[in-house]
Amino acid sequence: MRIRTVSTILRKELLDTFRDKRTLFMMVGIPVLLYPAMILVGSQAMMVHEKSMESSPVRVCLAAAEAGDAEVMKSWVADIRNVQIIDSPNPKEALAAGKLDVVVVARSGLLKTFDADYTLPVDLLYDKTESRSSEAVRRVEDALGEVGRHELARRLEKAVMNSEYINPLELRRVDLAPKEKTSGMVIGLVLPALMIIVMGLGAFYPAVDLTAGEKERGTFETLLSTPATKMEIVTGKFLTVFSMAMLTALLNLASMGATFFVLFAQISSGKAGEFTLMLNDPWRVAAMVLLIIVPLALLLSALMMSVAVFAKSFREAQNYLTPVFMMIMLPAMLAGTPDAKFSASVQFIPIVNTVLLFKDVMTGKATWEGVFAVFVSTAAFALLALVFAARVFQREDVILSEEPGMPLSFRRRDYAPRTAPSPGFALTLFALVMLLIFYVGAWAQGRSPLWGLALTEWGLILLPVVGALWYARVDLREALRLRGFSRMQGAGAVVLALSMLTLIMGFSAVHDQFLPIPDSMKEAFVPFLAGTNSWTGLIGVLLVMALSPAICEEALFRGALLSGLRQSMRPLTAVLAVSVLFGVFHLSIYRFAPTALLGLAITYAVWRTNSLWTGVIMHCINNSLAILLSVGKLPKLLADFLESAHGGTGGPSTAVMAVAFAGLLLGVGLMEAANRAAKKETAPPELPLRSGI
Amino acid sequence: MLRAEELRKVFRTPRAGVVEAVRGATFEVAAGEVFGLLGPNGAGKTTLLRMLATIIVPTSGRCFVNGIAADEAPDQIRASIGFLSGNTRLYGRLTGREVLHYFGRLYGMRDRDIRGRVDEVSALLGMDEFINRRCDTLSTGQTQKVSIARVILHDPQVLILDEPTLGLDIMTSTAILSFISDARARGRAIIFSTHYMSEAEMLCDRVGLLHQGSLFAVDSKAALCEQSGTADLRAAFLKLVEERELPRP
Ligand SMILES: Nc1ncnc2c1ncn2[C@@H]1O[C@H](COP(=O)(O)OP(=O)(O)OP(=O)(O)O)[C@@H](O)[C@H]1O
Ligand SMILES: [Mg+2]
Numbered sequence: 042m043r044i045r046t047v048s049t050i051l052r053k054e055l056l057d058t059f060r061d062k063r064t065l066f067m068m069v070g071i072p073v074l075l076y077p078a079m080i081l082v083g084s085q086a087m088m089v090h091e092k093s094m095e096s097s098p099v100r101v102c103l104a105a106a107e108a109g110d111a112e113v114m115k116s117w118v119a120d121i122r123n124v125q126i127i128d129s130p131n132p133k134e135a136l137a138a139g140k141l142d143v144v145v146v147a148r149s150g151l152l153k154t155f156d157a158d159y160t161l162p163v164d165l166l167y168d169k170t171e172s173r174s175s176e177a178v179r180r181v182e183d184a185l186g187e188v189g190r191h192e193l194a195r196r197l198e199k200a201v202m203n204s205e206y207i208n209p210l211e212l213r214r215v216d217l218a219p220k221e222k223t224s225g226m227v228i229g230l231v232l233p234a235l236m237i238i239v240m241g242l243g244a245f246y247p248a249v250d251l252t253a254g255e256k257e258r259g260t261f262e263t264l265l266s267t268p269a270t271k272m273e274i275v276t277g278k279f280l281t282v283f284s285m286a287m288l289t290a291l292l293n294l295a296s297m298g299a300t301f302f303v304l305f306a307q308i309s310s311g312k313a314g315e316f317t318l319m320l321n322d323p324w325r326v327a328a329m330v331l332l333i334i335v336p337l338a339l340l341l342s343a344l345m346m347s348v349a350v351f352a353k354s355f356r357e358a359q360n361y362l363t364p365v366f367m368m369i370m371l372p373a374m375l376a377g378t379p380d381a382k383f384s385a386s387v388q389f390i391p392i393v394n395t396v397l398l399f400k401d402v403m404t405g406k407a408t409w410e411g412v413f414a415v416f417v418s419t420a421a422f423a424l425l426a427l428v429f430a431a432r433v434f435q436r437e438d439v440i441l442s443e444e445p446g447m448p449l450s451f452r453r454r455d456y457a458p459r460t461a462p463s464p465g466f467a468l469t470l471f472a473l474v475m476l477l478i479f480y481v482g483a484w485a486q487g488r489s490p491l492w493g494l495a496l497t498e499w500g501l502i503l504l505p506v507v508g509a510l511w512y513a514r515v516d517l518r519e520a521l522r523l524r525g526f527s528r529m530q531g532a533g534a535v536v537l538a539l540s541m542l543t544l545i546m547g548f549s550a551v552h553d554q555f556l557p558i559p560d561s562m563k564e565a566f567v568p569f570l571a572g573t574n575s576w577t578g579l580i581g582v583l584l585v586m587a588l589s590p591a592i593c594e595e596a597l598f599r600g601a602l603l604s605g606l607r608q609s610m611r612p613l614t615a616v617l618a619v620s621v622l623f624g625v626f627h628l629s630i631y632r633f634a635p636t637a638l639l640g641l642a643i644t645y646a647v648w649r650t651n652s653l654w655t656g657v658i659m660h661c662i663n664n665s666l667a668i669l670l671s672v673g674k675l676p677k678l679l680a681d682f683l684e685s686a687h688g689g690t691g692g693p694s695t696a697v698m699a700v701a702f703a704g705l706l707l708g709v710g711l712m713e714a715a716n717r718a719a720k721k722e723t724a725p726p727e728l729p730l731r732s733g734i
Numbered sequence: 735m736l737r738a739e740e741l742r743k744v745f746r747t748p749r750a751g752v753v754e755a756v757r758g759a760t761f762e763v764a765a766g767e768v769f770g771l772l773g774p775n776g777a778g779k780t781t782l783l784r785m786l787a788t789i790i791v792p793t794s795g796r797c798f799v800n801g802i803a804a805d806e807a808p809d810q811i812r813a814s815i816g817f818l819s820g821n822t823r824l825y826g827r828l829t830g831r832e833v834l835h836y837f838g839r840l841y842g843m844r845d846r847d848i849r850g851r852v853d854e855v856s857a858l859l860g861m862d863e864f865i866n867r868r869c870d871t872l873s874t875g876q877t878q879k880v881s882i883a884r885v886i887l888h889d890p891q892v893l894i895l896d897e898p899t900l901g902l903d904i905m906t907s908t909a910i911l912s913f914i915s916d917a918r919a920r921g922r923a924i925i926f927s928t929h930y931m932s933e934a935e936m937l938c939d940r941v942g943l944l945h946q947g948s949l950f951a952v953d954s955k956a957a958l959c960e961q962s963g964t965a966d967l968r969a970a971f972l973k974l975v976e977e978r979e980l981p982r983p
Contacts, residue, residue, distance in 0.1 A: 045839070046839075046840060046842075049836065049839040050840075053825075053828070056828070056832070057825060057827050057828060060827040060828075061827060258823060258825075258826065259820075259821050259822075259823040260822075260823050260825055262784075262819065262821040263822040263823060263824070263837075263884070264840075266815070266817040266822060267812060267837060267840040267841060268810070268812045268813040268840065268841060268842065269809075269840050437789075437790045438745075438746075438747075441789070441821075
């Protein structure tokens with residue numbers, strides 16, 4: 042690798058990028074404008090709102106039966122600023138019509154009630170949906186509260202008691218957290234996730250522009266015709282993307298910092314120093330932040346570039362990168378929750394470790410060891426991603442691909458009939474389903490767990506998958522692999538499912554020690570299993586939680602996604618990718634590894650048998666057994682076996698693990714043997730696509 | 735100077751399946767020779783030239799430049815080649831001069847040499863008036879001139895030109911053709927593909943006919959006419975291609 046060539050490429054790409062107005066705006070314009078605009082608009086709107094609240098009159102109607110009462114009440118509210126006392130024959134109607142803000146209704150003879158030391162009920166009628174009315178009722182409440190306290194003092198005095206008599210205890214919270222920690226906490230919650238989004242965007246445009254964009258503009262081949270090697274080209278381009286990601290990140294930090302500074306200065310007029318005190322050791326914080334964001338920028342740049350290079354156009358690259366972005370954002374958001382803490386067990390999980398460490402840096406708790414661990418592990422992942430990118434660049438079918446990507450039109454007749462969706466289409470479909478589940482599914486399951494889940498599976502997963510494939514004129518039978526399977530393959534699938542379940546039970550025991558599942562998550566399943574005491578209830582639960590996911594999720598993962606990704610990936614890569622997506626699909630960092638493992642076994646089986654039904658069977662066995670086990674309806678022998686796999690406190694039993702492992706081998710053996718047998722029968726099945734069989 | 739031995743290229747795509755774009759092409763181009771590659775659309779001309787330029791790797795077969803095998807030292811070979819095709823476009827956001835400077839550096843030239851050479855080439859091709867303009871503001875002909883300048887900047891021994899006159903007016907294409915014959919006079923080996931028979935007739939010392947991936951005839955123009963019993967290259971091309979398309983008795 043020649044340094045001069047790499048630096049030539051780097052310099053040219055930077056120049057090129059800076060001349061692209063769109064990129065420049067995304068990276069420089071947005072950060073510089075966004076935060077001040079956000080804060081300005083936000084605080085201005087707030088101020089305008091408060092102003093109008095303060096200055097608008099409070100229109101009160103005093104509904105009293107006796108004239109004397111009305112006079113007393115008038116004196117109660119008289120001190121409210123800008124109060125207007127309005128008489129109305131029908132106060133409720135006037136309130137509904139917006140002519141009144143509050144109606145005060147008190148029982149008649151209020152002075153008598155007070156004199157007799159009774160409680161006086163007072164109703165404040167208002168309209169919660171009107172902010173003006175809500176604000177007014179708050180102010181009336183304040184005024185009447187004062188009246189109440191006054192009356193109390195009078196009564197105590199009358200009873201010859203001092204006011205401490207009714208306040209045996211005085212509670213006071215004293216916050217000992219240093220100021221730097223509180224402000225750091227708030228900033229630490231928002232900043233890391235924001236940082237990752239912003240840096241992702243910073244890497245995104247150059248990554249796409251320098252790969253897919255260059256392909257689209259037809260300049261890649263010009264570059265390839267020079268003596269520059271692919272490695273030099275990748276390196277030069279990668280350094281450009283990295284520089285832009287860093288530049289965006291630093292610009293964002295600077296802009297954010299400046300905005301916060303101004304904001305603090307406004308809020309605590311004169312006490313602008315409060316902000317800087319968060320950085321009581323500014324150089325240490327700066328060094329740590331730099332050490333964190335450098336590898337993060339490396340990782341994001343390499344990741345984005347290696348994905349974007351598969352696309353042939355800017356548009357297509359955006360389709361590919363959307364799921365990648367989601368995969369980055371998910372851990373970032375999880376780690377952004379207040380309870381997630383940086384610890385030894387998470388320090389090697391990319392993105393998550395960065396976000397958590399960032400939080401610690403902001404609260405002044407970070408150690409150099411932690412920073413170092415995150416630096417090293419993130420850099421290692423970045424290197425992996427870069428090596429992957431370099432390998433992708435070696436593939437001429439990717440670099441010079443002339444196949445059109447997504448059709449430009451979305452009308453059905455413009456789609457060419459095909460046997461599998463394109464990878465971009467499949468990934469977009471995945472992202473769409475995830476969004477549907479996130480918004481609609483979560484809502485439905487909140488209303489009714491079982492019905493919601495059934496709706497999610499059939500309506501939000503299977504329906505969009507089948508619908509989209511049909512719309513894009515993909516042959517459903519081919520893409521979803523709706524084919525039969527041999528007896529041997531079926532046996533292999535059952536053996537695989539059983540041994541995988543056992544292995545995962547054992548694996549979870551170990552996994553739990555690193556990433557203990559919070560109780561709230563364990564309890565999340567309880568409402569689903571509510572009806573399992575009766576046989577009909579149990580069957581219902583099994584139908585919804587075992588059979589439905591087995592059919593619907595298989596159609597998405599082992600159907601659409603596997604077929605789609607196989608278009609541009611080698612079989613094993615595609616199997617791995619589908620398994621990872623299957624893990625991501627469960628939207629929980631705790632369930633990621635176990636489900637990805639399960640996904641691996643199922644995806645392998647479906648790939649090998651070329652039949653979705655083997656996947657359905659495995660998925661169904663896995664879910665049914667897990668449910669039956671948790672409600673204690675499994676035959677004792679089987680239950681004991683699985684329990685000992687998890688092993689309680691003593692860890693998984695070695696013997697059980699060995700049996701499970703042997704089962705795994707047997708399952709794989711059966712699959713492979715079945716494949717060999719099938720190959721002998723029907724000579725050449727289909728043309729291999731880019732795979733080196 | 736340039737030698738191809740049994741070059742074969744098979745593309746595998748999910749959509750079109752297996753396409754054998756070039757089926758075993760063997761030929762040689764000597765220094766000071768212009769070799770024309772003729773063939774109908776989709777015959778495999780671009781694919782063959784891309785293999786020679788080491789943009790893509792042949793499925794089988796080898797090619798050599800100056801006796802160096804392309805699969806052994808592709809970077810070294812690329813340094814002595816200038817490659818131009820419809821897919822080697824220019825960076826629209828850079829000026830002509832910046833583009834040339836960039837490629838000069840990639841070819842390992844020194845900055846000082848590049849400056850002199852850019853002025854020289856610019857004068858040669860008559861591009862002084864637009865060399866400082868951004869490439870995306872140039873016309874087709876101006877763009878093609880900058881591309882030609884890029885190809886000859888490092889003064890390569892072998893020029894591989896895929897349809898260099900496509901879409902150009904008569905003046906510009908004449909300029910490019912005369913530049914090709916100059917290069918021949920200076921001992922360069924040139925291989926170019928074209929759909930214009932008059933160009934091939936005027937320039938080429940030898941011609942290769944490509945049809946459905948097979949390089950089925952490599953000879954001088956006169957020999958081809960004689961073989962087919964026709965008067966000019968155009969007629970010879972039509973006849974020979976037609977013969978191959980008809981089922982053999
Ligand atoms: N990267 C590629 N992937 C798949 N198939 C390709 C690729 N490049 C070319 N082909 C196919 O190879 C065949 C030869 O194409 P090529 O571009 O070499 O023809 P050509 O002679 O240059 O045609 P034209 O005169 O139209 O330029 C065509 O069938 C084309 O579809
Ligand atoms: Mg061509």
